[in-house]
Amino acid sequence: TSGGRCVNSITEVLGRYGDFYEISFVYDIHDFWEKAENGADEEVLTDIMIKCDTFWYVQTTVDHDWDHYEPPNSDFLYAANLSHAFFCDKYCQEKRGMFYPCCMKDLLRDKKMWDNIVKVGKSIYITVAVTYNDFGDISNYYIPPEELYPDVDEFMDWLDERAGTSRKLFLRWLDGAKTCKKEVECINF
Numbered sequence: 001t002s003g004g005r006c007v008n009s010i011t012e013v014l015g016r017y018g019d020f021y022e023i024s025f026v027y028d029i030h031d032f033w034e035k036a037e038n039g040a041d042e043e044v045l046t047d048i049m050i051k052c053d054t055f056w057y058v059q060t061t062v063d064h065d066w067d068h069y070e071p072p073n074s075d076f077l078y079a080a081n082l083s084h085a086f087f088c089d090k091y092c093q094e095k096r097g098m099f100y101p102c103c104m105k106d107l108l109r110d111k112k113m114w115d116n117i118v119k120v121g122k123s124i125y126i127t128v129a130v131t132y133n134d135f136g137d138i139s140n141y142y143i144p145p146e147e148l149y150p151d152v153d154e155f156m157d158w159l160d161e162r163a164g165t166s167r168k169l170f171l172r173w174l175d176g177a178k179t180c181k182k183e184v185e186c187i188n189f
Contacts, residue, residue, distance in 0.1 A: 010101060012101075016098060083175075083176025084180070102186035108175040125159065
């Protein structure tokens with residue numbers, strides 16, 4: 001946006017995330033995380049959790065079953081689940097707009113931009129695959145992709161599928177507010 005207002009808005013929100021993270025550890029002085037891990041009754045934890053200003057509540061609402069993905073997708077899935085819990089929780093959703101600048105919402109939902117980023121990522125992946133040998137060194141000669149991968153179409157299908165999954169999970173992480181059933185109100189700075 002003009003004058004760098006969007007960059008300023010995003011950095012303002014990053015500062016708010018920093019405060020949120022710091023407050024989370026101040027609460028842990030009271031052994032909140034240990035109580036949550038040891039299965040304390042929800043009633044015991046609710047007073048702290050519904051204040052919506054700690055990471056611990058978000059962490060306790062996340063599904064930790066991400067073993068069906070290989071890295072980096074398993075990491076993106078975990079981050080996406082945290083982001084969803086952060087923005088969509090029934091106690092906290094109305095307070096999350098302060099973490100969601102409208103310009104960032106528009107940027108994250110620009111499909112054409114993400115299509116181009118995926119193209120660049122796939123190009124880099126293919127370039128690395130055909131120029132580096134098994135030892136991680138650059139070869140003295142060019143190896144055509146069809147020699148490295150006899151079935152180029154199968155390789156490209158695999159790459160498209162992997163890139164699609166990574167993109168979906170990556171965007172679910174960055175734009176967790178989009179995954180909520182009820183729209184999260186963004187904030188204009």
